[in-house]
Amino acid sequence: MNGVLEGKDYLVGNIYTLADAINYPFVRVHFISGIPSIDDLPNLKAWISRIDARPAIQKGLNVPTPDRLEEYTKDPEKLEKLDRCIRCLF
Numbered sequence: 571m572n573g574v575l576e577g578k579d580y581l582v583g584n585i586y587t588l589a590d591a592i593n594y595p596f597v598r599v600h601f602i603s604g605i606p607s608i609d610d611l612p613n614l615k616a617w618i619s620r621i622d623a624r625p626a627i628q629k630g631l632n633v634p635t636p637d638r639l640e641e642y643t644k645d646p647e648k649l650e651k652l653d654r655c656i657r658c659l660f
Contacts, residue, residue, distance in 0.1 A: 571597065575613035579620060586624070594621050601643055602653060 571593070574581060581589040598618060600608055608614050621627055631637040642649045 571617075572611040572614045575617050580617070586621070590617075590621060594618070594627075598622075598639065601649065 571581070578584060580586050581593065596603075597608075597614065608618075622631075631639075642652055
């Protein structure tokens with residue numbers, strides 16, 4: 571995706587589309603898939619930041635409770651517990 575985003579703000583040119591909306595939640599929690607960092611993927615990081623900043627996204631991330639993603643990424647024990655919980659669903 572980093573390559574696809576080269577020179578673009580969103581996946582399909584410079585307009586937010588369903589492609590962005592569908593992929594964003596999965597990319598945002600990349601660490602659950604075993605990708606601990608996307609620091610070496612600047613286009614992808616910028617894309618996540620652009621989408622994170624959208625007012626509707628901010629509103630949605632805090633329903634029904636405030637967004638706690640950062641809390642999980644900073645606490646390996648909580649992340650492991652979340653990972654086990656997600657894996658039991660599948």
